[in-house]
Amino acid sequence: MTDHVTRAYLKASAPEDSALRHAVAQSVSALPPALAASCAHRLLPRPMFAAEDEMNAIHGDLTDLFGLLTSLPQRLFDGDLGRFCEALGIDARKAAFMRRLGGGPPPLHGRADMYHDGDSLKLLELNLGSQLGGTDRAELSRCLLEVDAFAAFADEHRLRYIHTGEVIAGVLREAAAPVANGDAPVIALLEADGGLAPYLHLVRSFQEMMHRLGVDLRIGELGQVRERGGKLHLDGTPVDLVLRYFSVDQLCATPEGEAAVDPVYRAHRAGGTVLYTPLESFLYGNKGTLALLSDPLHREAFSASEAALIDRVLPWTRVLTDGPAQVEGTTVDLLEHCREWREQLILKPRGDFGGAGIVAGWECGEQEWKERLLDCRDNGYVVQRRVVPRGEPVLDPQTGRTEDWIAVWDAFLTPHGHAGGHIRAVPVGSGEIVNMGTNPLCRTSGVFQYPAG
Known part of the structure; x- marks a missing residue:
C-alpha cells in the first residue's frame, strides 16, 4: 500500500507545470562535482519516503540481529572461532587474516540491503565492515532540499533525513x-x-x-x-x-x-x-551466518524473542548441501525441495557481496536450475526464499506516466546508531538484481522520513 506522503508527492507532481515534478532534475545543479560526475545521470525522478517509526524499528531489529551474529561462535561453537570458520566454509588462510588481531567482535558498521514486501522490510544481505558503497548518496537529499518546491513539500509533511x-x-x-x-x-x-x-x-x-x-x-x-x-x-x-x-x-x-x-x-x-574496521567484519558478513540463524536445528540457542526477531527480519535461508533440512517443521531432502520450489528461491555465494554470483530460480528454466543446484551444492552457497518486493510508483517527469519500480532499501548501521540510507531501483520487468554497476537501468535516490500521525 502506497503511503500518504508518496500519494501526496505524486498528486502534486502530476500537473505538467508542477515545479515539484522537476525538483530532482533541478537539484543536479547543486550537487558537488564528484558526486554529479558519479551519478547525476542516474537519479530516480523522486526520493523515497518512509515512516519514521518503521525505520526506527527496522534499525533496532538490525542492531539486535548484529548482536546475534557476533554471538554465534559462543552460542554454537563454544567460543571456538576455528570451528566457526569451518562451518562457514572459510579456508585457513582467510581465517588467519580475519582472526589476526584477536580483538573480539568488530564494531557495528555496515549496510543492510532490504526489500519491502508490502508488509515490512526484509533483509537480503548484511554487508559488514567499512568497505561500503553509497554513503555519499546522503548528499542527494541535502541538495534536493535546496530546491524551493521540494523544500516547501518537505516542510508541509515534516520530512527529515539522516x-x-x-x-x-x-x-x-x-x-x-x-x-x-x-x-x-x-x-x-x-x-x-x-x-x-x-x-x-x-x-x-x-x-x-x-x-x-x-x-x-x-x-x-x-x-x-x-x-x-x-x-x-x-x-x-x-x-x-x-x-x-x-x-x-x-x-x-x-x-x-x-x-x-x-x-x-x-x-x-x-x-x-x-x-x-578490522578484517573480523568479514567473519560475520558471510551469508553462512544468516543460514545459521535461520536453521531450526539451532533454534534452541535463542530465546523466544530472539527467534521472533530472526523470523521477522530474515527470509528462510539454508546452506545448500546434499541431505536433509528442516522446512516449516518438516524434514525434507534439501535439493529436492529446491528443485520443486524453483520460482521461490535464490542462490547466493556465502562470501561474495554486491549481487555477485547470484542465481535467481524464477529467472531460470527447470533444467538450468537443476544444473545450477548441482554445481552450487557443497560449494559455498546458501539458498534463500525469495522476497517479492512491492512496486514503488514513480512518475516520469517527461511523459507524466506513473510506473512501478523495484527498490532496494539500503540502511547504514554504525556505532553511533542509525546512519540513514538510500535507494537503488529498477523498473518492474527489468529483473530483480538491483545493482548500479551491472544494470544500466538502475537509478538511485535518497530517503526522507515522515513522523507518525
Missing part, C-alpha cells in the same frame, strides 16, 4: 581520537594495490563529502603506505586512522598478501594508527 556522511564523520573522529592527540585526525582510505581504479569516481565522491564535513581524508593503496615508529604514513603524511576498503579476498589473491597488510597491523598494534 545524513550518512555526518554520522560516519563523527564515528571516524571518535575512533581516531585516542591517537590524534587532540588534533584533527588524518584519515587514509586504503584499498588493495590496483583496487582503486574500477571505482575511483565513487571514492572521490566520498572524499569530496568528507572534505566538506571537515574530515582530512586521503586516498591510497596498501603499497603506498609505510610504517615508521609505530605509525603509518601515506605519501609522507602521518595517518591516524585507516578506513579499510581492502578485503580478505584481495589479500588472498596474491602470495604477498600478508606482507602487504603487515605495516597496517604493526601500526595498529603499536597504537599509532587505528585500523577501522
